Amino acid sequence: MARSASLHVAVIGAGIVGAAAAHFLAAAGARVTLLDASGPAAGATGASDGAVSVASKKPGPMMDLARHARAFYGACEADGLLGGLFHRRSTFLVARTPLEADLVAEHGADLAAAGERVLDVDRPTLLSRIPGLGDGVCFALEIPDDGHALGYEITQRLLQGSGVTVRRNASVSEIVMRAGQAVGVAVRGDVLAADAVLVAAGMGSVGLLGLGDILIPRKGQMVVTDRAAAGRPAIDGHLMAASYLAAKRGIVRDNAHIGLVIDPLVTGQFLIGGSREEHRCDHTTDAVTISAILRDALDLYPPLRERRVLRTFAGVRTASRDGLPIIGPHPHLGGVTIATGFEGDGICLGPFMGAYAARMILGEAPGVDLSMLAPQRFSRVEALA
Amino acid sequence: MNPCFYWIDRPVSFRPGETIAAALLRAGIADLGAGGGIVPGRVFCGIGACQACVVAVLGEGAVEACLTPARPGMRLAPPPSLGPHHERAGHE
Amino acid sequence: MSEQAMSELPILVVGGGPAGVAAAVSLAEAGLRVLLVEQRERLGGAIHRQPAPDAPQIWRGPARHRRNWTQLTSRLERVAARIELRTSSVFLGVDGAGRFLCEDRRAGQVFARPVRAAIVAVGAVERIRPFEGWERPGVMSAGGAQVLLKETGRPPEGPIVVAGSGPLLLAVAAQLARAGNPPLAVLERGKPWSRPKALASLMMAGPQLAEAAAYATALALNRVPYRLDSEVLGVSEAGQGLAIRVRLGTVERVLQARQLLVHDGLEPNRVGISLPAPEADVPVVLAGDGREIVGADAALLDGQRAAAAVLARLGRAVPVAALEAALGKARAFQRDLADALKSPPTLPSPETMICRCEGRRYADFTALPAEASAREIRLMGRFGLGACQGRFCGPTLAELRGEPLPPASPPRWPLRPVSLAALASFSMDQTET
Numbered sequence: 001m002a003r004s005a006s007l008h009v010a011v012i013g014a015g016i017v018g019a020a021a022a023h024f025l026a027a028a029g030a031r032v033t034l035l036d037a038s039g040p041a042a043g044a045t046g047a048s049d050g051a052v053s054v055a056s057k058k059p060g061p062m063m064d065l066a067r068h069a070r071a072f073y074g075a076c077e078a079d080g081l082l083g084g085l086f087h088r089r090s091t092f093l094v095a096r097t098p099l100e101a102d103l104v105a106e107h108g109a110d111l112a113a114a115g116e117r118v119l120d121v122d123r124p125t126l127l128s129r130i131p132g133l134g135d136g137v138c139f140a141l142e143i144p145d146d147g148h149a150l151g152y153e154i155t156q157r158l159l160q161g162s163g164v165t166v167r168r169n170a171s172v173s174e175i176v177m178r179a180g181q182a183v184g185v186a187v188r189g190d191v192l193a194a195d196a197v198l199v200a201a202g203m204g205s206v207g208l209l210g211l212g213d214i215l216i217p218r219k220g221q222m223v224v225t226d227r228a229a230a231g232r233p234a235i236d237g238h239l240m241a242a243s244y245l246a247a248k249r250g251i252v253r254d255n256a257h258i259g260l261v262i263d264p265l266v267t268g269q270f271l272i273g274g275s276r277e278e279h280r281c282d283h284t285t286d287a288v289t290i291s292a293i294l295r296d297a298l299d300l301y302p303p304l305r306e307r308r309v310l311r312t313f314a315g316v317r318t319a320s321r322d323g324l325p326i327i328g329p330h331p332h333l334g335g336v337t338i339a340t341g342f343e344g345d346g347i348c349l350g351p352f353m354g355a356y357a358a359r360m361i362l363g364e365a366p367g368v369d370l371s372m373l374a375p376q377r378f379s380r381v382e383a384l385a
Numbered sequence: 386m387n388p389c390f391y392w393i394d395r396p397v398s399f400r401p402g403e404t405i406a407a408a409l410l411r412a413g414i415a416d417l418g419a420g421g422g423i424v425p426g427r428v429f430c431g432i433g434a435c436q437a438c439v440v441a442v443l444g445e446g447a448v449e450a451c452l453t454p455a456r457p458g459m460r461l462a463p464p465p466s467l468g469p470h471h472e473r474a475g476h477e
Numbered sequence: 478m479s480e481q482a483m484s485e486l487p488i489l490v491v492g493g494g495p496a497g498v499a500a501a502v503s504l505a506e507a508g509l510r511v512l513l514v515e516q517r518e519r520l521g522g523a524i525h526r527q528p529a530p531d532a533p534q535i536w537r538g539p540a541r542h543r544r545n546w547t548q549l550t551s552r553l554e555r556v557a558a559r560i561e562l563r564t565s566s567v568f569l570g571v572d573g574a575g576r577f578l579c580e581d582r583r584a585g586q587v588f589a590r591p592v593r594a595a596i597v598a599v600g601a602v603e604r605i606r607p608f609e610g611w612e613r614p615g616v617m618s619a620g621g622a623q624v625l626l627k628e629t630g631r632p633p634e635g636p637i638v639v640a641g642s643g644p645l646l647l648a649v650a651a652q653l654a655r656a657g658n659p660p661l662a663v664l665e666r667g668k669p670w671s672r673p674k675a676l677a678s679l680m681m682a683g684p685q686l687a688e689a690a691a692y693a694t695a696l697a698l699n700r701v702p703y704r705l706d707s708e709v710l711g712v713s714e715a716g717q718g719l720a721i722r723v724r725l726g727t728v729e730r731v732l733q734a735r736q737l738l739v740h741d742g743l744e745p746n747r748v749g750i751s752l753p754a755p756e757a758d759v760p761v762v763l764a765g766d767g768r769e770i771v772g773a774d775a776a777l778l779d780g781q782r783a784a785a786a787v788l789a790r791l792g793r794a795v796p797v798a799a800l801e802a803a804l805g806k807a808r809a810f811q812r813d814l815a816d817a818l819k820s821p822p823t824l825p826s827p828e829t830m831i832c833r834c835e836g837r838r839y840a841d842f843t844a845l846p847a848e849a850s851a852r853e854i855r856l857m858g859r860f861g862l863g864a865c866q867g868r869f870c871g872p873t874l875a876e877l878r879g880e881p882l883p884p885a886s887p888p889r890w891p892l893r894p895v896s897l898a899a900l901a902s903f904s905m906d907q908t909e910t
Contacts, residue, residue, distance in 0.1 A: 039850035046856050152856040168850055225897060226439075226447065226864060228465045230419070268465070284573025284887050287589060287903050294901035306446045306465075308894040310864055400629075402518075402529035407629045416614035423836030427614035431621030432523055433516055433567070434602050434746065436864035436894065437833060446896050451621070453582075454518060 013201035020354020047315030328374035418463030494522020496765025499780025570890030610712030635735025667818030775807030834863020
């Protein structure tokens with residue numbers, strides 16, 4: 001407390017990760033200024049599905065991390081911080097070809113090995129849970145402990161009454177260094193003094209830290225439909241096609257590939273995604289990609305034919321070169337911590353990673369070992385020197 | 386004898402060339418039901434902009450009543466309608 | 478694409494009202510090919526909405542409107558060979574790859590056509606100043622009631638109250654009266670006597686004044702009271718109808734009626750329509766009330782002006798000075814009219830519905846942080862995010878905030894909700910390439 005009470009932290013980026021870090025820093029007594037070039041949830045946080053899903057994660061550290069992060073959502077929901085905003089729901093991993101069935105089975109085995117509950121579902125059970133599911137579905141697994149949260153709602157809740165000073169339209173041009181130590185950030189010619197700086201600005205981190213060869217934008221196009229149900233999810237689980245797993249596991253890397261998910265929102269609408277277009281950081285959508293997503297979605301879940309599309313939009317995920325998030329102290333810039341590169345997993349990992357970054361900045365024991373995510377890994381030569 | 390369509394189960398007659406909205410209003414059906422919306426539907430702007438008169442055509446999808454010509458035999462209901470599959474869905 | 482192939486592409490004209498048809502005819506008369514897209518089965522727009530085949534004949538307003546439309550449609554027939562008409566088709570906007578997208582409702586398919594230029598003439602949306610209960614069944618926009626009356630030839634049944642602001646209130650009330658169901662009252666919010674200067678210049682307008690006089694006569698003959706400085710305060714259900722709480726000057730009353738028709742002026746229907754830089758490969762030009770509220774007479778001229786702008790881009794300059802002068806007059810008339818009827822914004826009660834699509838009330842808006850960005854107003858407030866895409870709550874919020882909500886960037890498509898199945902079956906139309 002003694003340390004945090006005198007500490008002023010500038011957090012750059014008011015997405016879910018930055019907002020969570022700011023919240024937990026402020027809760028520990030630090031003075032926090034959260035700066036964003038636009039405003040809260042203006043980037044990928046506000047343009048994403050809300051899957052808090054272990055089922056979708058690549059085996060290895062990401063799967064384990066997602067289990068921690070999802071449990072953290074559960075704890076924050078229980079203690080009231082995120083009360084009413086996190087909803088338990090199943091993820092259904094579905095295959096439409098024998099090859100896809102093998103992939104889903106393999107992924108299920110990886111999930112089980114990581115300690116996740118994985119249930120076999122036969123077709124009659126599946127149809128009773130998701131009436132109208134396409135005839136092509138030949139194999140499915142249910143991951144019953146997944147959940148859902150909307151990134152922008154989480155961001156808003158984390159900031160509400162947190163004591164964090166939020167500065168909108170505050171584009172940070174530079175981190176001000178003195179004797180190898182961060183002493184503030186420059187915003188439109190003014191310097192805001194700070195004892196520590198957290199950069200959680202997604203692709204915006206590139207300009208500040210020169211991570212141009214490490215961070216890669218990956219655009220995703222999505223669709224929101226009209227309501228299929230009034231004020232509740234229209235189907236009893238999140239549909240995740242094998243094509244999505246193939247993309248997440250790195251089996252397919254193709255800008256035209258559709259990793260299909262059909263996400264029933266609590267409003268009764270569907271969010272359907274999406275493309276994975278590497279090195280695209282514009283937010284436009286195009287009819288060729290959107291219609292390909294919808295054709296695939298109709299094949300998996302034909303009742304969508306009675307829906308209307310209300311909006312199409314694109315989010316830009318910030319991916320790292322090696323596919324893992326980057327979180328930890330900057331190897332050269334004292335007092336600067338980085339938290340970015342969450343790609344499409346920011347909503348799932350955000351609150352947990354924000355809390356982790358906050359503990360790191362406060363000099364507290366992090367609780368879990370995430371050293372493999374440290375930025376250090378991209379500058380091994382310097383680290384060894 | 387004029388042709389008719391069905392609003393939920395009620396037959397509504399219309400004149401050829403008329404929109405669904407015109408026929409519903411003439412039959413005294415102003416409240417188009419809350420359906421999936423939050424507020425009951427109703428014919429409002431008449432030009433397809435406000436989306437308040439959207440009705441579900443069973444087996445097809447949702448359309449603006451004020452833009453869509455009535456057709457004999459069409460079965461209409463407040464949106465959303467997920468079709469026959471969802472009639473038996475076991476949601477609370 | 479080769480220059481020759483490019484020169485064979487049509488000019489897309491969206492909207493079959495007076496501005497769109499005038500633009501299409503002008504372009505076709507200049508020898509160009511036109512693709513004219515209209516959301517209804519027939520041309521006419523809101524002003525010239527055609528009656529259903531068996532509908533009884535009704536009084537359809539001043540004769541000059543009918544004359545203008547008859548002249549225009551006969552010109553259209555003479556150049557019909559150069560105009561491809563796609564009815565029952567809704568313009569969805571321009572996608573990120575520059576495709577002009579339309580939904581053919583009859584075929585259940587979304588199509589894109591390469592075009593040389595586009596003229597968007599999608600008319601106006603009525604402005605509604607919300608009050609408690611405006612979202613109820615039984616409350617309709619005055620313009621909406623007017624197009625239905627034109628379509629069916631029959632006025633709504635039961636007692637009607639017409640309220641809000643603007644000349645349309647008069648026109649609708651007069652048409653209802655002539656069709657056999659005069660409204661109980663017409664309540665105009667404005668107080669033109671407090672704006673004598675604007676009133677005086679309005680008196681100089683020729684045809685519009687005659688039109689207003691014709692409407693006033695119809696109302697007088699039917700003893701319909703036209704009350705200035707009067708407005709609706711709230712509406713609740715009462716038996717089979719509505720209890721309408723109104724303010725008449727300084728007095729509050731409750732009127733019982735079956736229908737309440739509301740209207741507070743017009744707003745160009747521009748949601749989601751962005752204009753590329755003037756030097757863009759495929760220029761996009763707005764026309765008619767969708768560009769600026771100029772009224773039906775001037776919409777014809779504005780369609781010609783838009784066609785001239787496209788022709789100029791293609792290197793065929795056409796003189797437009799006379800058009801611009803006439804448009805200037807129409808603009809001055811609209812400005813005087815708006816000025817004469819101008820009234821200060823009314824603060825809605827906390828319970829007043831602002832966004833009908835998402836059921837968001839004024840209290841939900843005031844709960845947002847004062848410095849909330851447009852994005853936060855959309856995502857967290859859920860304003861401007863519903864099926865009408867902010868066409869109704871947008872102007873209300875703009876008035877309450879004192880500045881418009883910035884449009885989504887980049888511009889979003891679809892401009893209107895589109896059938897998912899139709900969009901899934903999207904195909905590039907190959908006939909033109």
